[in-house]
Amino acid sequence: MTAHHPDATEAPAEIRSNVPGSFARGVLTRRHPALIRQVRDAIPLGPRQHRALDRLEADVARDEITPLDDAADDHSIWNDWAQGYYGQSWLDAPFLWAESYFYRKLLAATGYFESGPWRGVDIFAPSKQAELHSKDVDAELRALDELPRQAERERERGEVLLQSSLWGNQADLGFAASSNAPAEQRRDERLVVDDRTRLWDLLAAGTPGTIAVLADNVGRELIPDLVLIDHLLRHHAERVVLYVKPYPYYVSDATAPDTFEHLRRLAAAPGEAGAVGQRLWSALATGPLEIRAHSFFCAPLEFNRMPADLHDELAECALTILKGDLNYRRLVGDRAWDPVTPFERTTAYFPSPVAALRTLKSDVIVGMAPERLDELEASGSDWRTSGTHALVQLHGVTERQLLG
Numbered sequence: 446m447t448a449h450h451p452d453a454t455e456a457p458a459e460i461r462s463n464v465p466g467s468f469a470r471g472v473l474t475r476r477h478p479a480l481i482r483q484v485r486d487a488i489p490l491g492p493r494q495h496r497a498l499d500r501l502e503a504d505v506a507r508d509e510i511t512p513l514d515d516a517a518d519d520h521s522i523w524n525d526w527a528q529g530y531y532g533q534s535w536l537d538a539p540f541l542w543a544e545s546y547f548y549r550k551l552l553a554a555t556g557y558f559e560s561g562p563w564r565g566v567d568i569f570a571p572s573k574q575a576e577l578h579s580k581d582v583d584a585e586l587r588a589l590d591e592l593p594r595q596a597e598r599e600r601e602r603g604e605v606l607l608q609s610s611l612w613g614n615q616a617d618l619g620f621a622a623s624s625n626a627p628a629e630q631r632r633d634e635r636l637v638v639d640d641r642t643r644l645w646d647l648l649a650a651g652t653p654g655t656i657a658v659l660a661d662n663v664g665r666e667l668i669p670d671l672v673l674i675d676h677l678l679r680h681h682a683e684r685v686v687l688y689v690k691p692y693p694y695y696v697s698d699a700t701a702p703d704t705f706e707h708l709r710r711l712a713a714a715p716g717e718a719g720a721v722g723q724r725l726w727s728a729l730a731t732g733p734l735e736i737r738a739h740s741f742f743c744a745p746l747e748f749n750r751m752p753a754d755l756h757d758e759l760a761e762c763a764l765t766i767l768k769g770d771l772n773y774r775r776l777v778g779d780r781a782w783d784p785v786t787p788f789e790r791t792t793a794y795f796p797s798p799v800a801a802l803r804t805l806k807s808d809v810i811v812g813m814a815p816e817r818l819d820e821l822e823a824s825g826s827d828w829r830t831s832g833t834h835a836l837v838q839l840h841g842v843t844e845r846q847l848l849g
């Protein structure tokens with residue numbers, strides 16, 4: 446049995462990529478250079494953009510962080526966030542900061558923020574389009590016709606939709622290459638924390654006001670997320686606010702244009718998928734559904750640093766449903782927590798009750814039962830980072846809060 450220290454007073458240090466053989470190191474030294482090659486192959490860039498990508502590749506290879514070199518309005522805020530990191534090693538900077546900055550440098554290289562033909566061009570669009578129009582998404586849409594529709598089976602329908610939204614997070618384009626989830630093993634056995642029953646019981650206990658959904662990836666994740674949102678609007682929420690990214694991020698993270706395209710795909714589909722899409726389309730037009738894209742969702746910071754305006758928006762919500770691995774890292778803190786550290790300890794700051802739906806694709810984990818942790822550690826599998834395992838974790842949701 447591992448000695449656990451869940452009540453350590455100080456939060457552990459932020460994860461860095463300077464540990465040889467660590468997951469974080471592999472992301473910065475292997476995944477990021479591969480991503481630059483993928484962008485060059487996917488988009489017909491000009492010589493200026495290729496030269497800028499050459500410089501980014503060289504920065505990574507030389508292990509030196511250099512300032513942003515595009516003409517963009519966010520340099521002052523990035524200079525504040527980069528305090529002390531310019532000229533330093535990527536591997537020695539906090540992993541969360543370094544990864545986020547890498548994606549901002551990638552957009553700088555292709556001219557995303559500058560005037561000219563490349564302004565606002567999503568360099569991840571080819572892979573996002575392929576995902577949205579994939580046979581897997583076709584199958585997802587057809588499967589909706591098999592959903593229970595009888596009112597008395599609403600909870601059963603909700604369970605199916607929650608599972609689809611949760612495991613849809615596995616389909617991360619930046620991740621697909623190394624995902625080795627054993628399809629045959631039952632999904633429930635691969636949950637490391639399972640608060641689903643509490644979530645449904647509490648949602649069923651009353652009709653909460655607004656539910657915030659912090660989106661993650663497009664395609665096989667955003668389609669189920671949208672279908673789940675339709676279910677929440679029909680049975681559990683007066684309003685849903687879907688927060689997407691203000692610009693392209695982490696390859697497959699959803700932006701507003703991506704979301705509109707997914708809604709078009711749903712609404713144009715036959716059967717139940719089309720009905721869901723048309724209800725969501727109407728909900729957007731009349732108000733119960735709103736899409737927002739706060740700049741903080743592309744910031745290199747933990748959520749406990751969120752600005753006051755976003756804090757106040759979320760404080761109005763009866764529940765925040767937070768999707769994916771990166772959002773989880775930002776929620777609990779991208780740190781080497783003792784995995785039995787109570788989830789509530791790391792989320793006490795959050796302005797609303799929060800439910801995390803995440804497949805595990807990085808080392809951070811809290812809120813585990815010691816026996817479950819020891820069982821997984823003894824398995825010898827890479828359960829923390831391979832995307833084979835997942836969690837539904839809930840904090841601060843009480844009947845009083847949901848009932849208002």
Ligand SMILES: O=P(O)(O)OC[C@@]1(O)O[C@H](CO)[C@@H](O)[C@@H]1O
Pocket residue numbers: 472476544614617619620661662695768769770771772774806807
């Ligand atoms: O938030 P998502 O899409 O579920 O996962 C994103 C993510 O797993 O991809 C990176 C590795 O490429 C991780 O560092 C990061 O947490």
